[in-house]
Amino acid sequence: MEKLVFRFENGQRKLAGATQLVGVVSSGNLEVLVQVADLQNACEIEINTAAMGFGAIWQAVMHDFNQRWQLADASIAINDMGATPAVVSLRLDQAIEACLEQAP
Template sequence: MNTPPAGIETLDFSYEGRHPVGPFAPVLVGVVGSGHLEVLLEPAEPPACRVQVETSAHGFRPIWQAVMDDFHARHGLAGVRVSIHDMGATPAVVSLRLDQAVAELSAGGRP
């Protein structure tokens, strides 16, 4: 029997953004817990959109890459740092939380 790796896996992604966000207050959505995740958006230097994922589920980098590529293709944020703290959420939940964070950002007068 294989023993799963202990601890948290950290994944980093970086994109060249197309839509500068400008100054904004940090946005936090979601709750970390069993099967959930939180997403934090913070201002960063444009044109980059940097993403850091901390996840309890090891070995899913290709899936995270696909979810983040899709997010960036749809939103193309520039000047944003995205931090994701995951406790085993499904890709659909990750996409939902990311879209929710962008909606909160938009409600504050941004993209």
């Protein structure tokens, strides 16, 4: 397993406190856990992946995700079993949209 951590500063969008878990860890898939955390307007993403050596691709996907959402005070954990970048983006967006739907 490889562990990657990304941190994006100066987020603009705060989530409403809802914790969301989407996806299932299985062959070719992943799960995403989103939680609110006091990160001084940053978004931290920790990835545990079975696919070794794809750090540059993960970085590009996480950068794209950050550009779309600009999250503040969000902690995201990803457990991956070889999902494609498209599936990663889909699951991340699904988790954030679920958080926003639960906002009061």
